[in-house]
Amino acid sequence: MNTTSAKYQFWRWFKQNVEEYNTMYSKKTKDMGYWCDELEVHLRAYFPYTTFFLYNDSPTGTKQLIFSAMGEIRYFKKCDYLVAKAPVIPGWEFISLLPPRQINYMIEARFGDTGIDPYQIWFMPRNNNQENDRLDIIVYLEMYHPDLETQLALFIYNLIINVLGERSAVMDLGDMWLAHLSTALSMEALLPLEYLPFYINEMKSSYQINAEGQIVISQSSTGSQ
Numbered sequence: 109m110n111t112t113s114a115k116y117q118f119w120r121w122f123k124q125n126v127e128e129y130n131t132m133y134s135k136k137t138k139d140m141g142y143w144c145d146e147l148e149v150h151l152r153a154y155f156p157y158t159t160f161f162l163y164n165d166s167p168t169g170t171k172q173l174i175f176s177a178m179g180e181i182r183y184f185k186k187c188d189y190l191v192a193k194a195p196v197i198p199g200w201e202f203i204s205l206l207p208p209r210q211i212n213y214m215i216e217a218r219f220g221d222t223g224i225d226p227y228q229i230w231f232m233p234r235n236n237n238q239e240n241d242r243l244d245i246i247v248y249l250e251m252y253h254p255d256l257e258t259q260l261a262l263f264i265y266n267l268i269i270n271v272l273g274e275r276s277a278v279m280d281l282g283d284m285w286l287a288h289l290s291t292a293l294s295m296e297a298l299l300p301l302e303y304l305p306f307y308i309n310e311m312k313s314s315y316q317i318n319a320e321g322q323i324v325i326s327q328s329s330t331g332s333q
């Protein structure tokens with residue numbers, strides 16, 4: 109089965125069964141699990157390194173089916189191609205890659221036991237990553253401890269996915285370091301993590317072309333930390 113035919117087969121199957129997903133949240137748990145499994149099987153027949161998210165709470169009242177490459181930039185185009193071939197189905201919106209949302213979206217349900225307030229996390233840009241024009245950042249929080257590095261990094265990454273969306277989180281950010289808030293040299297130099305998309309947009313607006321024809325970022329726009 110080639111990739112092109114697999115796209116059409118996925119959408120043909122989904123259209124035939126869309127009523128099951130229209131009533132998804134009124135189903136019993138067992139039936140919900142069955143139809144989620146069905147969707148995953150058909151999606152992975154198209155491409156195995158993708159996953160999906162179903163939402164029934166969009167501001168427009170439409171249901172959303174979001175395809176994710178799980179943060180793997182090399183698979184972004186697979187999600188883009190699939191959505192490009194999506195049929196028009198009343199009441200549905202099909203989205204390639206997780207979109208930006210509020211910083212606390214679904215955080216209480218997934219990480220409520222941490223006790224960390226997403227609005228009390230700060231970041232400071234470091235020297236821009238000159239190799240790929242991505243932004244390196246240090247993230248500061250009061251509950252940081254080296255023993256919790258892995259768990260905290262996962263928590264912070266989910267916040268970043270929320271505020272930037274999957275595409276920007278992967279393509280615009282470089283390295284990230286975590287640190288205790290008390291180690292920040294100046295609180296005035298810190299920005300709330302929820303401001304990250306605004307900072308990146310400002311950074312992008314300051315792109316310049318150097319003498320070699322390469323895209324670089326003005327140091328005056330990002331600062332030198």
